[in-house]
Amino acid sequence: MSSVLKRIKIVADREGMSVSAFEATIGASKGVFTRALANGTDIQSKWLISLVEKYPQYSSEWLLKGEGEMLKPADIAKEDDETYLTPELEGITNSVIYTLKQVVASQNVTIKSQEKTIMSLERLLSSLERELDLLKNK
Known part of the structure; x- marks a missing residue:
């Protein structure tokens, strides 16, 4: 490797x-x-x-x-970054915000992957239901 x-x-x-x-x-x-x-x-x-x-x-x-x-x-926060923190969030550092954004991005990838899996399983289920109907009608 x-x-x-x-x-x-x-x-x-x-x-x-x-x-x-x-x-x-x-x-x-x-x-x-x-x-x-x-x-x-x-x-x-x-x-x-x-x-x-x-x-x-x-x-x-x-x-x-x-x-x-x-x-x-x-x-340090970029000059063009227009993120404004409310007083209760001022203690949160940019690195924490960045890390949270990374977590959200990672979760979005997982969600998209799961959506594909669900679609695939729905197609398989539909196919199996059609086969079952054919067998019942014989």
């Missing part, structure tokens, strides 16, 4: 996701990382770029070369 793939696995674990769920968050088709991890093969650079864009808190130098710290220093 390549060192980059090991670090991608570390990022997925740190984000609390399976590698499959992590693939979905960066727009990779199912199995891109899983197969590469299993077979010890390389991945396309577009997936690394997507990972770095989607998870900017991770150092691209660490991800690619294994050098330096895994996490970038916590960013």
Whole structure:
């Protein structure tokens, strides 16, 4: 297994996701990382770029070369960020907000995956019901 793939696995674990769920968050088709991890093969650079864009808190130098710290220093709120906190929320740091946004994004991926599973199961159920009707009518 390549060192980059090991670090991608570390990022997925740190984000609390399976590698499959992590693939979905960066727009990779199912199995891109899983197969590469299993077979010890390389991945396309577009997936690394997507990972770095989607998870900017991770150092691209660490991800690619294994050098330096895994996490970038916590960013101060960007000037164009128009998030205003109510007085009761002022103690919440940007990193907490960012982490909560990541949790929400992860949950959205899970929801989309579950929606696909439900649709697949509904199609299967419909097919089985049709088969049952055919058997009853014989």
